Amino acid sequence: MIDRLLAELPQLMVDETVKAALLEDWGRAGDITSQATLPKHARARAVIAARKPGVLAGLGFAESACRQTDAALSFLPLKQDGERLAPNDQVARIEGPARALLSAERVALNFLGHLSGIATATSRFADQIAHTKAKIVCTRKTTPGLRAFEKYAVKCGGGANHRFGLDDAILIKDNHIAVAGGVSKAIDAARAFAGHLVKIEVEVDTLDQLREALQAGPDVVMLDNMSPETLQRAVEIAAGKVILEASGGIELDTVKAVAEAGVDLISSGWITHSSPVLDLGLDIEIA
Structure with a gap:
């Protein structure tokens, strides 16, 4: 390793x-x-x-x-x-x-x-969730000019890397959804645009948005600022159809409960921008 x-x-x-x-x-x-x-x-x-x-x-x-x-x-x-x-x-x-x-x-x-x-910092998060299937992943919240190196450090600490830039995956956030006119419309437009090797991820804030996203068929769904209880319900609704990523304000004392909800990935900007x-x-x- x-x-x-x-x-x-x-x-x-x-x-x-x-x-x-x-x-x-x-x-x-x-x-x-x-x-x-x-x-x-x-x-x-x-x-x-x-x-x-x-x-x-x-x-x-x-x-x-x-x-x-x-x-x-x-x-x-x-x-x-x-x-x-x-x-x-x-x-x-x-x-x-x-x-x-x-x-x-x-x-x-x-x-x-x-x-x-x-x-x-990454290792401390990873240690908290080692008994689960979840992985800690970084974000683009990095020091300008040092992104590749900071993402390397995340891997040294037992974490994994999210996308490196705006060009290596499509990540549809809440602002994209607002302008595009809805979750389904944004995913459909992304699917029509993307090449066969480009993954599509969409961020959702509610379980209703999750259900809508599942109908459109993205590769990954980001569950933003959801409680462990809501995350567990999201895992049940998704039923293994997509990769689920939890995100938003996750700290060392809360990451264990988030992982135990059954998500696949837990993203943290803190490990690169504030460690x-x-x-x-x-x-x-x-x-």
Whole structure:
């Protein structure tokens, strides 16, 4: 599982994003603090370690930050993305030119902390529903420019991915329905438009809308802001005819009841847009 996750992000995508972050951090003159205080030929070694428990994601970004800063920096991973971390667990060891090491530190930790935070939040939701068939999925509520990476972190945490953009699936929301003139009309129009490989999902707010949607035959129905009791009734009405996704304000203390209602998917924007950073630090030793 971990090897599969590591293979999903093309290195070029990682390197280009990390490069932009390094250039942003270095500004016009580079790391003037390290240049001012450290001898040019000074060397150092360091370890990246977890300060709090969580799930690791983004190790390749830290490695890229070190490699692109100075090829003379050696980066030895001690864990893999998707692994659970306990406090003080060592994630990686770095050794080489001290100036380069410190110039790469913040970018490396920013990516590691952010992506590991998403993986950790996802894992906590996934753990709550592990006894059910439901899966936690992310949304398009992501940081601009980081969507692919944040969705990767979701998978590291045991979740699954919803659509990546507006072009890879049709998702008919309440505003589409309002303009189109109804659930059935919107689904029929989408079916006439879509190619044979394009999935169609429709959002419904009531059980009556669900019944109307089932007549039109979408691939997935999103049940928006429904109580666990209403979700359970929706599962009974759908009777396995479509994939059912629960959405809307689902939190860690409510996700178990939602999953136990029998839905297939539970979508959460919170895991990508509001998950706290996982605290990881870099501790340095003179080589």
